[in-house]
Amino acid sequence: MTVRQGQDCMEPPGKALISAARIRTRVKQLAGEIAVYYRGQSFTIVALMNGSVFFLVDLVRRLPATARIECWTVSSYAGRKSTGKLKGLPQLGVRFKGTRVLVVDDILDTGLTLSKVLAHVRQAGAVDVKACVLLRKGVAREVSCEADWVGFEIGSEFVVGYGLDLDGAYRALPGIRSLTD
Ligand code: XMP
Numbered sequence: 001m002t003v004r005q006g007q008d009c010m011e012p013p014g015k016a017l018i019s020a021a022r023i024r025t026r027v028k029q030l031a032g033e034i035a036v037y038y039r040g041q042s043f044t045i046v047a048l049m050n051g052s053v054f055f056l057v058d059l060v061r062r063l064p065a066t067a068r069i070e071c072w073t074v075s076s077y078a079g080r081k082s083t084g085k086l087k088g089l090p091q092l093g094v095r096f097k098g099t100r101v102l103v104v105d106d107i108l109d110t111g112l113t114l115s116k117v118l119a120h121v122r123q124a125g126a127v128d129v130k131a132c133v134l135l136r137k138g139v140a141r142e143v144s145c146e147a148d149w150v151g152f153e154i155g156s157e158f159v160v161g162y163g164l165d166l167d168g169a170y171r172a173l174p175g176i177r178s179l180t181d
Contacts, residue, residue: 013160013170013179018152020174023134023162026151027055030132031062034102034149037130043100044068048117050171051106054163055134055151059104067102076113079167080158080179082142086116097125106163107135111145118145135159135176156180 047056049071074088101121108114114131121129132149139156157180160166161173
């Protein structure tokens, strides 16, 4: 499906995959597990924008208020395809030295984004680096990379909604929808 100028965005695209209610329940469970892991320890959340915007908000409201939050706008996708390159990693200097970091992303697909972000944070001296993704695509990773917490396993379809987009559209859909026939 392509987004045309003037197309009515009230009509949900594709087919429903994961409802808003299922997302709510799962995010609550993930937050519970993450809170137990970090109990009593300070940590920094690095959220990858824009795709993880709703996931981040729903997750952090259930995590200790002492967690620091940073949002990094990184991108590797053009339309439905990974470009193989990651743009937008910030200079970290020494501020991550000795810290615990939780990277939050919307989806683990080829593994390129998460692997580069995790390596960047480790290189900056973080001592404990974990990753939480809402979705994990059932595809062969181009780069070996795993997340410590996964919301849902999905197939190889292209998905939108709950922050995920097609060229900027459909992020605000409350559930996840598949655009693959
Ligand atoms: P990689 O391939 O680097 O993918 O693991 C991570 C980033 O690519 C975007 N992505 C998607 N975005 N629907 C989307 O809206 C998808 O099906 C999809 N697959 C990958 C996303 O930005 C993610 O952070």
